[in-house]
Amino acid sequence: MATDALVAFEPRKMPIQARSTVTVDAISEAAIQVLLSHGAERLTTTRVADRAGVSVGTLYQYFSNKQSLLFAVLENHFNKVASRVEAACQRARHKPLSEMTKEMVEAFVDAKMERADISVALYRVACEVGGPTLVKRVNHRTRKAVEAALETAPDIKSPPDQFAIEIMLSAMGGVMRSLLESGPSPATVRKAREQLVLLCQSYMAAATAKRV
Amino acid sequence: MATDALVAFEPRKMPIQARSTVTVDAISEAAIQVLLSHGAERLTTTRVADRAGVSVGTLYQYFSNKQSLLFAVLENHFNKVASRVEAACQRARHKPLSEMTKEMVEAFVDAKMERADISVALYRVACEVGGPTLVKRVNHRTRKAVEAALETAPDIKSPPDQFAIEIMLSAMGGVMRSLLESGPSPATVRKAREQLVLLCQSYMAAATAKRV
DNA sequence: TCCAGACCTGAAGAATCCTTCATCCAATGG
DNA sequence: CCATTGGATGAAGGATTCTTCAGGTCTGGA
Structure with missing residues (x-):
């Protein structure tokens, strides 16, 4: 299964x-x-x-x-979002942890919001079409990108372990899901974006040994 | 709709x-x-x-x-989890923020894991049965409980706003969802529980004006 | 121009599924 | 003990849906 x-x-x-x-x-x-x-x-x-x-x-x-049709649509959407996040990670190399996190989170939020209608629509079928498996696959791919970026952060001594990054990614997914399913106003989206950045920054800071 | x-x-x-x-x-x-x-x-x-x-x-x-049948099952499950979290909030009154957060998060994780099979099963129908609406309702109820508890924390000057709490709750939901859908080992659950506590503690600390 | 292969069509077969209703069994209380 | 109401049954009606396939239409190269 x-x-x-x-x-x-x-x-x-x-x-x-x-x-x-x-x-x-x-x-x-x-x-x-x-x-x-x-x-x-x-x-x-x-x-x-x-x-x-x-x-x-x-x-x-x-x-x-x-x-098969629904799977293809789902996969396509996931890939697009993952690419956006990967690109952000690439851009953010060698920047300090908090800034890096910010860019990554914002890329994620923006990618999701860009086709909010698709995101919302797909929540309704993800489970019936191997959604969890796909999520796992995409999360794995995204984690790799985040991890690679973190290696280059100048103010980190030891980067957070893989597990912590996955926790962060699933938290981001959960927040975006609630948000999208509530049909948010632009103002709400802006606020949520800020808060999500803060959430991830705090967690990354806590899960990381900082270099002084 | x-x-x-x-x-x-x-x-x-x-x-x-x-x-x-x-x-x-x-x-x-x-x-x-x-x-x-x-x-x-x-x-x-x-x-x-x-x-x-x-x-x-x-x-x-x-x-x-x-x-109607599926809705009832879903509602029942949500109510049970919410009750557990509310009880934890009650118990944690007047404790310092970080401890309070810890107890709340652990109650949530434990409640979900107690009937992990139900949680997983329900993810598959939530969307077709007013799941988002129910989630919103339950999140609102839970937020009230968390908010009330936070009021009593001795080391907080101004509590985080409602929005921040909702962000936290949806993050918790997202993490638990990924976790449950991956069919985790007990060891993984334990680790995730720890990390989720840390995630929420860091965020609450960052979103709160601490009293010195 | 002509043709092979790419493309498209949509009626219909086959399979489920949801829901109802006429009918029968069980419990409760007077 | 009996009447009344609660509880249970399951065949069948009515409705959808998925998927196929036999037969057309279009396109690009020869």
Whole structure:
């Protein structure tokens, strides 16, 4: 149930001509729209195809089944967020711990908020489509990036262990989730972003042996 | 979709005789079992009834529909956890901030772990059954308890604002979720508990004006 | 221009599922 | 002991949904 829960989620055919690429994108986007307007329970392959302006058959040409479609959408979103965080970690190399943390957290929040609708929509299906496994995978990848960045911080003697970083990442995920699911105002988002930075900074400081 | 999403989740009939109470409990427990063994997607009212050793009709005598059943199970679990945290807050009154935080966090972790199976099972349906709304409600209730306790801490000048407490609570939720969904060993749980305490202590300290 | 292969279509098969209701069993109290 | 109300049953109606496949349409290279 853990690792091999991802078989049969493989896509079916790769787009070759330009028009099919458009179709696949349309289907993915339609899945999100349907998720938002009808909920996970009422997400139907037919409905998704309709919304995408294609027929069901077309959908099944690229995704072997409903789960495969949702998995692809989820994976794509996670990868985008992870990339943003990795980029931030790259940019923040050699900066002091607190600044580094700030940039990383802000990148995460901003990436999530950029397509808040997708984030919210995906919370509703993550569990039915190997979400936890994917989260684990992405968290692992992100942790590596954070870890590598921390190695370069000038004011750290011994960096926090892997476990602490994972705790921080899951805390960030939890905060963003509550936030997104509450349909926050821009002001609220701004405040939450600040607080999340503070939360992570405090924790990192506490979990780290500082170099004087 | 937000607040009034909870209508039609009302139970249908209250147990009067003792045997029906047993039945209702059996149904709730069966729902959890089915959730764990078959997943949310394959949770069927008939299957739940079978597992509970009753017929579908009986199920529908106490729950107006499938969602109502799942909602009840979810609500019950949340209430139990919230009560445990409230009790811990009560016990921790007049203790210093860091100790208070520690007791609160540990109560939360322990309550979640006590029925880890339920927690994990419910993650899979929370979203389809007004989960976010319920979480918001429970978080609000818990925040009140934490807030009240903080008022009594001797080493605090001005307590953190409501928002900060909610951030902390959602962070705790996120960490526990990742943890539970990874099927952790007891040793991992112990370590996570420690780290979560540290996380919350650091944040509370940073978000509070300390009295010298 | 022509064709092979890429693409698309959508009706229909097959499988579940949710929920109801007519009917029967059990308990309680007068 | 009997009537009344609570409790339980499970077959079947009504509704959805997933997925396939036989047969069209479009595109790019020869």
